[in-house]
Amino acid sequence: PGPNEASISARAHCIQTHRETAAMMFRVASVAFAASFAGAAGDSPVGKVLQLMSDLSAKILKEGEDAQKVYSEFAEWCEERSKQLSFEIKTGDGEVADLKATIAKEASDVASLEARLEQLASELSTDEADMKAAVHIRETEQAAFAASEKELSETIDTLRRAISIIEREMRKGGSAMLQLKNAAGLVQAMNALVHASAISTADARKITALVQSGGEDVGAPAGAVYESHSDNMVDTLTGLMEEAEEQLDAARKKETADTHAFEMLQLSLKDEIKYGQKEIDEAKAGIAGAGATKAKAEGDLGVTSKELAADVKSLGDLHHECMTKAEDFEA
Secondary structure, three states, X not given: OOHHHHHHHHHHHHHHHHHHHHHHHHHHHHHHHHHHHOOXXXXXXXXXXXXXXXXXXXXXXXXXXXXXXHHHHHHHHHHHHHHHHHHHHHHHHHHHXXXXXXXXXXXXXXXXXXXXXXXXXXXXXXXXXXXXXXHHHHHHHHHHHHHHHHHHHHHHHHHHHHHHHHXXXXXXXXXXXXXXXXXXXXXXXXXXXXXXOOOOHHHHHHHHHHXXXXXXXXXXXXXXXXXXXXXXXXXXXXXXXXXXXXXXXHHHHHHHHHHHHHHHHHHHHXXXXXXXXXXXXXXXXXXXXXXXXXXXXXHHHHHHHHHHHHHHHHHHHHHHHXXXXXXXXXX
């Protein structure tokens, strides 16, 4: 029991003991007094006085017993109420401590999750930026490859047509063969084929540019026979075509490798973004949950603290009331 409870109980016990002792002494004195005058007085005035005193004694004893019973019940109520309030205060103290611990824990969880959320958001932003950059690079590479593939494919077709035309003219002879024979170099040879409507001007220019860029000169010295001049030109164009085919094959292989590398990188980044978003959602849910728990605990703490304060006040008021009535009864 608490100090108030013990004080009330001890005071009630002490008063009750004193009251019981006084009542017993009063009974003994009354019996002795009545016995000393019994039989001697009869209906005399003395006897009547003694009878009145005996009746008064009985009445006083009865009133004392009634008052003692009322006080005993009150003292018992004080003790029980004091026990109840003390228990409620102890329980309230424990609940307040638990609620404060919960609030501190949830506040710590919220702070930790907010820091984690900030980190996850930064990582997600980096992954998304990497994805955007990778897509841009891949689109640039695809565009470059498409242009290169188109150009090389057109070059190969042009060279293949030119070789086929030259070989055909070599076989059938005629004016075109004569012009080729008299050509002093590649430019004149291409012009001769253009004039003969064997190839287009665009093809002629393209072939001329290819040979010149490769450092080749398929012109023959004056007096060279046509077959030698034509064979030299065919070999040169065939070499250029084979080189273009090798470049096209290498470009296609590189494009395949680049595409595969991009797809692997894209898959990895997509997984990281998906997982990062999942972690962000979980962190947000955790923050919301911890915040809700913290808010509820704070509300409960306010209510519990108010009830605890009321119980403490009630116990103080009870102690004052019970002690005051005990002193009045003792008096």
